[in-house]
Amino acid sequence: MIIQVKLFAVARDLVGADQLQVELSGTCTVETLKEAMVQLQPNLAPMIDFMRIAVDSQFATADTQILADSEIACIPPVSGG
Amino acid sequence: MIIQVKLFAVARDLVGADQLQVELSGTCTVETLKEAMVQLQPNLAPMIDFMRIAVDSQFATADTQILADSEIACIPPVSGG
Amino acid sequence: MVELTELPINVQAVSDSVVSGDSGAVVLFLGTTREFTRGRQTESLDYEAYPEMALKQLQQLEAEARERWPIDQCTIIHRLGHLELAEASIAVAIATPHRVDAFEAAQWIMDEVKQVVPIWKKENWADGTTQWVHPGMDTPPQK
Amino acid sequence: MVELTELPINVQAVSDSVVSGDSGAVVLFLGTTREFTRGRQTESLDYEAYPEMALKQLQQLEAEARERWPIDQCTIIHRLGHLELAEASIAVAIATPHRVDAFEAAQWIMDEVKQVVPIWKKENWADGTTQWVHPGMDTPPQK
Numbered sequence: 215m216i217i218q219v220k221l222f223a224v225a226r227d228l229v230g231a232d233q234l235q236v237e238l239s240g241t242c243t244v245e246t247l248k249e250a251m252v253q254l255q256p257n258l259a260p261m262i263d264f265m266r267i268a269v270d271s272q273f274a275t276a277d278t279q280i281l282a283d284s285e286i287a288c289i290p291p292v293s294g295g
Numbered sequence: 296m297i298i299q300v301k302l303f304a305v306a307r308d309l310v311g312a313d314q315l316q317v318e319l320s321g322t323c324t325v326e327t328l329k330e331a332m333v334q335l336q337p338n339l340a341p342m343i344d345f346m347r348i349a350v351d352s353q354f355a356t357a358d359t360q361i362l363a364d365s366e367i368a369c370i371p372p373v374s375g376g
Numbered sequence: 377m378v379e380l381t382e383l384p385i386n387v388q389a390v391s392d393s394v395v396s397g398d399s400g401a402v403v404l405f406l407g408t409t410r411e412f413t414r415g416r417q418t419e420s421l422d423y424e425a426y427p428e429m430a431l432k433q434l435q436q437l438e439a440e441a442r443e444r445w446p447i448d449q450c451t452i453i454h455r456l457g458h459l460e461l462a463e464a465s466i467a468v469a470i471a472t473p474h475r476v477d478a479f480e481a482a483q484w485i486m487d488e489v490k491q492v493v494p495i496w497k498k499e500n501w502a503d504g505t506t507q508w509v510h511p512g513m514d515t516p517p518q519k
Numbered sequence: 520m521v522e523l524t525e526l527p528i529n530v531q532a533v534s535d536s537v538v539s540g541d542s543g544a545v546v547l548f549l550g551t552t553r554e555f556t557r558g559r560q561t562e563s564l565d566y567e568a569y570p571e572m573a574l575k576q577l578q579q580l581e582a583e584a585r586e587r588w589p590i591d592q593c594t595i596i597h598r599l600g601h602l603e604l605a606e607a608s609i610a611v612a613i614a615t616p617h618r619v620d621a622f623e624a625a626q627w628i629m630d631e632v633k634q635v636v637p638i639w640k641k642e643n644w645a646d647g648t649t650q651w652v653h654p655g656m657d658t659p660p661q662k
Contacts, residue, residue, distance in 0.1 A: 222569055223639035224651040224658050264656040268637070271572035287569055287637070293652035294566065294573075294597055294638025295550050295609050295629060303426055304496035305508040305515050345513040349494070352429035368426055368494070374509035375423065375430075375454060375495025376407050376466050376486060388531040391549065397604035400553035403546065403625075406534065410543040410616065461540035473553065479626050482546075486618060 220287035228257050242280045265290055301368035309338050323361045346371055378434035382457045385464040394449035394471040401475035403482040407466040409459050417502035421459045426494040433493045445477040521577035525600040528607045537592035537614040544618035546625040550609040552602050560645035564602045569637040576636045588624040
C-alpha cells in the first residue's frame with residue numbers, strides 16, 4: 215500500500231515537501247513506517263527517534279497498525295503555547 | 296489624650312458612625328484601646344477579638360503603643376479580592 | 377502598579393499594562409461577582425475600603441512579590457462601590473519571563489489580598505437583606 | 520471552546536467569553552513573544568500547526584480539564600502564522616466558582632499544550648537566521 219505521511223516544521227524543511235509518499239508491504243506498524251521513511255530520506259535519520267507518528271489525529275505507539283486509509287502524520291517535538 | 300478610631304463595615308454599622316472618639320490616659324496600647332472601645336460601645340464586645348487595630352496604616356500587635364498623633368483604625372476581618 | 381477605582385475594570389487595559397516583549401507569560405486573575413454562594417442568591421455587592429491603608433498594603437504586596445519572583449510587570453486593581461453580577465471586583469496581572477512564576481505570584485497576591493488588605497464586601501442578597509462579609513466572624517443579615 | 524486563528528488574540532473577547540455570574544474566579548493566561556531567550560534576540564515568530572489534530576487535542580484537553588476541575592467556562596485560542604514581539608501566541612481562560620481550581624486548570628492546560636498539541640514555533644532571530652523549535656532535539660539555525 216502507498217501511504218502519504220504529512221510533514222511539519224523541521225521534517226518538512228529537511229524533505230523539502232509537506233508530504234512523503236511511502237510504499238509499504240504486508241502488515242505495517244509505526245516502527246516499520248519510520249524505517250521506510252529513513253530509507254527514503256536518510257537525512258531524517260538523526261531525528262526519527264524524536265518524531266512521534268499520529269494515526270488519524272491521535273498519537274500512535276510503536277506497534278500501532280497502519281491501514282491503507284489511515285491519515286498519517288510525522289510529529290516532531292511540539293513547541294506551541 | 297483623645298483618639299479618633301476609624302470604623303468600617305460591620306463596626307461602623309454597629310456604632311452608627313464612621314469614627315469613635317476614645318479618651319485614653321497614660322501609656323496606651325492596642326489592648327487598652329480595645330477595652331476602652333468596648334466600654335464606650337458594649338455592642339462591639341462580641342466582635343472586638345476579631346478586630347485588628349491599624350496604627351498609621353500598619354497592622355499593630357496587642358502591645359503596640361498608641362501616640363496622640365497616631366492614625367488609628369479598627370479593621371474587621373477583610374473580604375476584598 | 378496598584379489602584380483602587382470606582383469604575384468598571386477594563387480587562388484589555390489591565391492586560392496592555394503588563395504585556396511587553398520582555399516577558400513570555402502573563403497571568404491575569406479576575407475576581408467576579410458570583411450569583412450563588414452556598415445556595416444563597418446575590419443580587420449585587422458593595423465594596424468599601426480604608427483607602428490609604430489598602431493602597432499601602434497593595435504596594436507592599438507588589439514589592440514583596442517582586443522580591444520573591446522575577447516579575448517584569450505587575451498590576452493590581454481593586455474595584456470599590458456598587459457591583460452588579462459578573463462584574464470584576466479585582467484584577468491581578470503579572471508578566472514574567474516564564475509562566476510558572478506568573479501563576480505562583482498571582483496566586484500568592486490573591487491569597488494575601490484576602491488576608492491583609494482592608495477592603496470589605498457587603499452582600500445584597502436577593503431576599504432584600506444585606507450582610508457584611510467578615511470571614512471567621514458571625515454577622516447576621518440586616519434589613 | 521477551542522480555536523486556532525491567524526488573527527491577533529483579543530484579550531477582552533477572551534475574557535468576555537468566560538465571565539458570567541456563575542463563576543467567582545477567572546484565570547486568563549497569555550503566552551507572549553519574548554525578545555530575548557538565553558541572550559539571543561528574537562525579531563519575530565511563526566507558528567505552524569497540524570490543524571485538524573491540534574483542534575482535536577485541544578478539545579480533548581478541555582474535556583479532560585472539565586473532568587478534573589469544576590469548570591464553568593473554558594476558552595483556549597492558539598494563534599498561527601506570523602507574530603511580532605509582545606503579541607500573544609496563546610490565550611487560556613478558565614472560569615470556576617473558586618480561584619484555586621481556575622489556577623490549577625489553566626496551569627495544567629498550558630503544561631499539556633506544550634506536550635501534546637501539534638503546533639510548532641519558528642524563531643526568526645535578529646541575526647537573520649531562522650530556527651524551528653523542537654524541545655529535546657537539536658535543530659541548527661538555517662539561513
